[in-house]
Amino acid sequence: MSFHPKMAYDATFHRSERKLEDEGPPFVYTPENRARFDELVKRYPPDRRRSAVLPALYLAQSQQGYISANAIRHCAELLGITRADVEDVVSFYTMFYTRPVGKYVVQVCRTLSCALNGAERVTEELVAKLGLEPGTTDPTGTFTLVEVECLGACDRAPVVMVNDAWHECLKPEEAANLIDDLRVRGEAAVSGCHHAVEAGNR
Amino acid sequence: MDPILIKHVREPNAFTLDFYVQHEGYDALKKALAHRPDQIIDMVKASGLRGRGGAGFPTGMKWQFVDKKIEPRYLACNADESEPGTFKDHLLMERNPHLLIEGCAIGCYAIGARIAYIYIRGEFLHVQHVLERAIDEAYARGFLGRNILGSGFDCDVYVHRGAGAYEAGEETALLESLEGKRAQPRNKPPFPALVGLYGKPTAVNNVETLCNVPLIVAKGAEWYAALGPEKNGGPKLYCVSGHVRRPGVYEASMSITLRELIDGYAGGVREGRTLKAVIPGGSSVPILLPSQLDTQASFDAIQKAGSLLGSAAIVVLDDTTCMVWLAENLLHFYRHESCGKCTPCREGTDWLYKILHRIEQGDGQPRDLEVLQNVSGNIAGKTLCAFGDAAVTPVLTTLKHFRHEYEAHITERRCTLPAAWRARQPVGAH
Incomplete structure (x- = not known):
């Protein structure tokens, strides 16, 4: 049934697009990542290795850029859980990518405080500059544009996260410049968090 | 302090x-x-x-x-x-x-x-x-x-x-x-x-x-x-954001009022603007109106005023803010963040968002307001955690205080308060 004549009932749950589709190349940790994994897993009780699934997946993502089915298999073997257990986790958390992403993943915070300060306009400018819809990657694999929910930097709105670094107070009219700057200077173009800067520690 | x-x-x-x-x-x-x-x-x-x-x-x-x-x-x-x-x-x-x-x-x-x-x-x-x-x-x-x-x-x-x-x-x-x-x-x-x-x-x-x-x-x-009022002792960190001149983290005793925090510490709303509403404790709590600004920013006083101190995240909204848009923005968040475990929340937040989105886009119907109330009533208190109650709060609180804005959207078939800081193109329902 539908509540509305113009709106058909659809059972599509909004997360369903996050399904795993990429088998990926063969995957094992590099020796450095394997050593790091062995360190991390010691933080949890010996019979609770599963607790290390998020750290294990972060390592896989840092090594390969995204989480493939083969990476899931490797993590599952090391953690002693099933592949389904790992995929369950991968498909739940938004920070794991299930397909290759661009060199720079530009994540615009769209939640309230950022939106009140122009985040919707920032997204529009980035869409125009990159010619990309949110959620897609350009053909050269340089940029992925994503809208994300609250990043927890509401006093420096609008905030954009490029890979793992924050760019604070991005005015809509400066959004296109940030893209140009990223092309030239790479991650150095990103402002970082103001706390360390203001205190003179950066 | x-x-x-x-x-x-x-x-x-x-x-x-x-x-x-x-x-x-x-x-x-x-x-x-x-x-x-x-x-x-x-x-x-x-x-x-x-x-x-x-x-x-x-x-x-x-x-x-x-x-x-x-x-x-x-x-x-x-x-x-x-x-x-x-x-x-x-x-x-x-x-x-x-x-x-x-x-x-x-x-x-x-x-x-x-x-x-x-x-x-x-x-x-x-x-x-x-x-x-x-x-x-x-x-x-x-x-x-x-x-x-x-x-x-x-x-x-x-x-x-x-x-x-x-x-x-x-x-x-x-x-x-x-x-x-x-x-x-x-x-x-x-x-x-x-x-x-x-x-x-x-x-x-x-x-x-x-x-x-x-x-x-x-x-x-x-x-x-002794640093704060009775049962609200110690120092407290307040996060002030939204339409204020100086957003930031401010530390104060809980005897401080919302007015001192917003107009004093955070510099008040911007030039030429007036205050429309305040969310005193993060997106999950009911809004307070300008007339309630002298409320003490303590757990007990804010609760008495009809809201919650929550995480002390004070989001300030000026007169350019459309309240239907506000509810739509927050329900986009809750729909995305619902963990999916409890059916009322998983399905209900999705429907609330869709209804709010179409009202905001000028496609709402008079009976939508009743449906919003109804769906909200079937989420709140029917989930394992407080997420369900949190998610319906932006809908219920805006309907309670700004029902006329919803009605104007529906009769005029458009957003009646499109601010310059909002998107120029209609935002897709993705």
């Missing part, structure tokens, strides 16, 4: 162990270790410290409930800071990380835990680096690890990075996530104090809460309680 928790955050090297020790850092831990654990719990109880994460539950009681007969026990620090509008714990961890580490160590000692996990949200990677370096420093100086300061007490503190899930801020969902599963809440009771991490007794405390503990131990419960 002069800042205490964030007194030194603007000074260079405030995050280093040397700086912290020079400013009486870890003295509270030394003092705590000279007492029995139950004396520390009594001290925290006497201080009246209430949890800073949102619920305002007395921390001493929470620690007392931890079942001391079962080993091992755990402390989990909630550093997920995911409530929209909240950014106080980030500042504490990045600029004053040793205060949190000291709070974790004292908390572990009080409840008899040997391991504390700090569950930090994935987007705080730069904060995590600072925190992990501080933890390494604390181990090197013997403030963590084996036989701390010769007391025989062992304590390990680990940082566990989340991966993007609002629901992980709910205490049982946080524990699930720590166990390597989806961040979905558990049925309560049993509460974590009895059955928590790995099924063992666990205290789950917010970052700011644990940062208050060293103050209480160092300076005494009476001093602490």
Whole structure:
């Protein structure tokens, strides 16, 4: 049934697009990542290795850029859980990518405080500059544009996260410049968090 | 009240162990270790410290409930800071990380835990680096690890990075996530104090809460309680954001009013604008109107005014804000962040968003308002955790105070208050 004549009932749950589709190349940790994994897993009780699934997946993502089915298999073997257990986790958390992403993943915070300060306009400018819809990657694999929910930097709105670094107070009219700057200077173009800067520690 | 928790955050090297020790850092831990654990719990109880994460539950009681007969026990620090509008714990961890580490160590000692996990949200990677370096420093100086300061007490503190899930801020969902599963809440009771991490007794405390503990131990419960009004003692961090001149984290006694915080500390709304409404405690709480601005920003006074202090995330809305848009924006958030465990919330937030979206796009029908009420009523109180109640609050509170805006959208078939800071093109329902 539908509540509305113009709106058909659809059972599509909004997360369903996050399904795993990429088998990926063969995957094992590099020796450095394997050593790091062995360190991390010691933080949890010996019979609770599963607790290390998020750290294990972060390592896989840092090594390969995204989480493939083969990476899931490797993590599952090391953690002693099933592949389904790992995929369950991968498909739940938004920070794991299930397909290759661009060199720079530009994540615009769209939640309230950022939106009140122009985040919707920032997204529009980035869409125009990159010619990309949110959620897609350009053909050269340089940029992925994503809208994300609250990043927890509401006093420096609008905030954009490029890979793992924050760019604070991005005015809509400066959004296109940030893209140009990223092309030239790479991650150095990103402002970082103001706390360390203001205190003179950066 | 002069800042205490964030007194030194603007000074260079405030995050280093040397700086912290020079400013009486870890003295509270030394003092705590000279007492029995139950004396520390009594001290925290006497201080009246209430949890800073949102619920305002007395921390001493929470620690007392931890079942001391079962080993091992755990402390989990909630550093997920995911409530929209909240950014106080980030500042504490990045600029004053040793205060949190000291709070974790004292908390572990009080409840008899040997391991504390700090569950930090994935987007705080730069904060995590600072925190992990501080933890390494604390181990090197013997403030963590084996036989701390010769007391025989062992304590390990680990940082566990989340991966993007609002629901992980709910205490049982946080524990699930720590166990390597989806961040979905558990049925309560049993509460974590009895059955928590790995099924063992666990205290789950917010970052700011644990940062208050060293103050209480160092300076005494009476001093602490006297900093604020009755049952609302201690210093409090307020996050002011939205349409204000100087958004930021401000520390004050809970005797301060919303007006002093917004017009004083944060500089008020911008030139030529007037205040329309205030969200006093993060996106999950009812809005307050300009006429209520003289309300004291304490747990009890804000509750009496019809809202909640929550995580003290004060989002200020000026007269350019369309309230239907506001509800749509927040329901987009809740729809995305619903963990999917309980059907009313999983399905209901999706429908609420779709209805709000079409009203905002000028495609609403008169009966939509009734449907919004109806769907909201079928989510609130019908879910395992408080997410359901939180998610319907933006809808119900805007319908209550700004129903005329909804009606105008529906009769005029357009948004009646399109601000310059909003998107120029209609935003797709994705």
